[in-house]
Amino acid sequence: MAWRSVISREYILPERVAIFDTTLRDGEQTPGVALTTDAKIEIAKALDDLGVDVIELGFPTVSKGEEEAIKKITRENLNSKTCVLARANKLDVDKAIECDVDWIHIFIATSDIHLKYKLRMSREEVIEKAVKIIEYARDHDVVVHFSAEDATRTDLDYLIRIFKAVEEAGANSIDIPDTVGFAVPSAIKIIVSTVKKNIGIPIAIHCHDDMGLAVANSLTAVESGAEIIHATVNGIGERAGNTSLEEVAVALHTLYGIRTNIKLEKIYEVSRLVEKLTGIIVPKNKAIVGENAFSHESGIHVHGVISSPQTYEPIEPEKVGRRRKIILGKHSGKHSVVELARRFGVELTDVQAEEVLREIKHRGDLGQKISDVHFLEILTKTANTDDFNRRITIRSISIHSSENTSVALLHLNILGESYVLAGYGRSEVEALLNIYRECLKKTYGFNINDYRIWLSPSPRLFSESEISLSRDGEEIVGKGVHLSPLIAFTQALVNALNQIMEKEGRKND
Ligand code: KIV
Ligand code: ZN
Numbered sequence: 001m002a003w004r005s006v007i008s009r010e011y012i013l014p015e016r017v018a019i020f021d022t023t024l025r026d027g028e029q030t031p032g033v034a035l036t037t038d039a040k041i042e043i044a045k046a047l048d049d050l051g052v053d054v055i056e057l058g059f060p061t062v063s064k065g066e067e068e069a070i071k072k073i074t075r076e077n078l079n080s081k082t083c084v085l086a087r088a089n090k091l092d093v094d095k096a097i098e099c100d101v102d103w104i105h106i107f108i109a110t111s112d113i114h115l116k117y118k119l120r121m122s123r124e125e126v127i128e129k130a131v132k133i134i135e136y137a138r139d140h141d142v143v144v145h146f147s148a149e150d151a152t153r154t155d156l157d158y159l160i161r162i163f164k165a166v167e168e169a170g171a172n173s174i175d176i177p178d179t180v181g182f183a184v185p186s187a188i189k190i191i192v193s194t195v196k197k198n199i200g201i202p203i204a205i206h207c208h209d210d211m212g213l214a215v216a217n218s219l220t221a222v223e224s225g226a227e228i229i230h231a232t233v234n235g236i237g238e239r240a241g242n243t244s245l246e247e248v249a250v251a252l253h254t255l256y257g258i259r260t261n262i263k264l265e266k267i268y269e270v271s272r273l274v275e276k277l278t279g280i281i282v283p284k285n286k287a288i289v290g291e292n293a294f295s296h297e298s299g300i301h302v303h304g305v306i307s308s309p310q311t312y313e314p315i316e317p318e319k320v321g322r323r324r325k326i327i328l329g330k331h332s333g334k335h336s337v338v339e340l341a342r343r344f345g346v347e348l349t350d351v352q353a354e355e356v357l358r359e360i361k362h363r364g365d366l367g368q369k370i371s372d373v374h375f376l377e378i379l380t381k382t383a384n385t386d387d388f389n390r391r392i393t394i395r396s397i398s399i400h401s402s403e404n405t406s407v408a409l410l411h412l413n414i415l416g417e418s419y420v421l422a423g424y425g426r427s428e429v430e431a432l433l434n435i436y437r438e439c440l441k442k443t444y445g446f447n448i449n450d451y452r453i454w455l456s457p458s459p460r461l462f463s464e465s466e467i468s469l470s471r472d473g474e475e476i477v478g479k480g481v482h483l484s485p486l487i488a489f490t491q492a493l494v495n496a497l498n499q500i501m502e503k504e505g506r507k508n509d
Pocket of ligand 1: 208
């Protein structure tokens with residue numbers, strides 16, 4: 001809501017903006033990404049659940065598999081409108097019609113660069129081709145969304161001419177793609193407001209992030225009259241990607257007070273799913289969905305956030321399905337130490353807190369990261385907590401891998417007894433996970449929700465791992481940090497198990 005009244009002095013802001021999601025089309029065009037049919041179905045269902053208005057399912061002409069996946073998804077009868085991409089020719093449009101989608105997204109390039117070097121057509125020929133194909137599609141009773149590819153590098157008078165022609169031919173909405181991420185907000189303002197003055201049908205904006213301006217340009221388009229935003233989850237897409245759905249949706253709600261149909265609290269879950277299925281890792285510092293988006297380390301910030309989260313958080317993490325994290329390191333202050341110790345049930349005196357902080361800063365100066373495991377170890381030494389979190393300790397891990405199988409042997413000390421557990425899998429992580437699943441199944445009935453391993457980019461840095469477990473709404477997050485990613489992962493597993501044992505122990509006391 002923050003800026004609505006200020007911006008409304010100069011702009012007419014809409015009450016609501018529609019989200020056209022193109023994760024399964026432009027997002028899948030991310031170099032190196034190819035989704036299986038099952039993965040596409042899973043993502044389409046998650047997007048539907050998230051509340052996107054339109055899902056662009058793909059480009060049926062690309063391959064047989066793509067066409068079949070699209071047809072399978074349309075049979076799921078999702079609430080979101082479905083759409084596919086088609087070039088401005090009969091072959092593509094017929095294929096799109098066969099897919100039985102609600103919308104067809106027809107595109108043709110309009111910039112002189114594309115006309116000269118790609119299409120080898122005149123401006124008039126392009127208008128004629130666009131009009132003919134739109135009339136053809138409309139005769140088949142489908143909703144047509146028309147994109148003028150490379151619109152932002154197209155002569156503006158010509159752009160208006162082609163948009164007027166396609167509107168007359170029956171297009172239901174038009175889209176202004178910034179195909180190579182070349183526009184700046186002030187240019188978008190001129191382009192979109194000029195189109196708005198000349199066109200009566202809804203206007204969409206489709207931005208690429210080559211200069212890191214996709215979200216800013218999309219928001220400016222809305223200020224200037226666009227009612228539909230094309231976006232992808234995690235901002236994936238061609239080259240540097242597209243407008244991030246999560247960033248634009250949160251900005252619209254929070255900064256402009258503009259509604260979308262997006263259920264913000266589901267954003268993180270969908271982001272994680274897309275990360276997992278596409279293999280495109282979300283950077284830690286990415287807005288809203290990045291690991292650090294709601295993490296605080298510096299003493300000043302942690303102090304502020306503990307007093308009132310508003311001091312250093314623009315939105316409540318829970319609003320987007322996240323949780324606040326306090327990270328320990330060399331920038332930490334006493335407030336972090338006291339607060340985190342309290343979360344582990346330990347009340348520290350002032351002197352103890354200072355001692356713990358000194359050790360944390362010392363380790364930070366050595367370039368080390370402090371995980372829960374290390375923090376508890378320091379607490380145990382300093383505050384004489386009676387072997388807290390030490391019910392299970394790792395004695396050794398050995399992993400043997402061949403091309404297709406891995407075998408893990410985990411030697412643990414559980415309440416003073418020695419146990420060797422074995423697990424098999426297609427990878428080292430799967431072998432360890434299988435041991436862990438077995439432990440959880442046999443003991444506490446927790447399920448593994450999610451896990452992450454951040455590999456160290458150089459041998460001097462530490463790998464980190466987190467695992468999240470849940471049982472009937474109760475959540476446990478285990479953490480590990482180690483030079484070896486597999487030991488960090490095992491530490492996270494064991495740390496979570498220890499927390500469960502601690503909790504169960506307290507219940508039985
Ligand atoms: O970036 C682009 O121009 C596109 C079009 C197909 C809309 O993705
Ligand atoms: Zn694009």
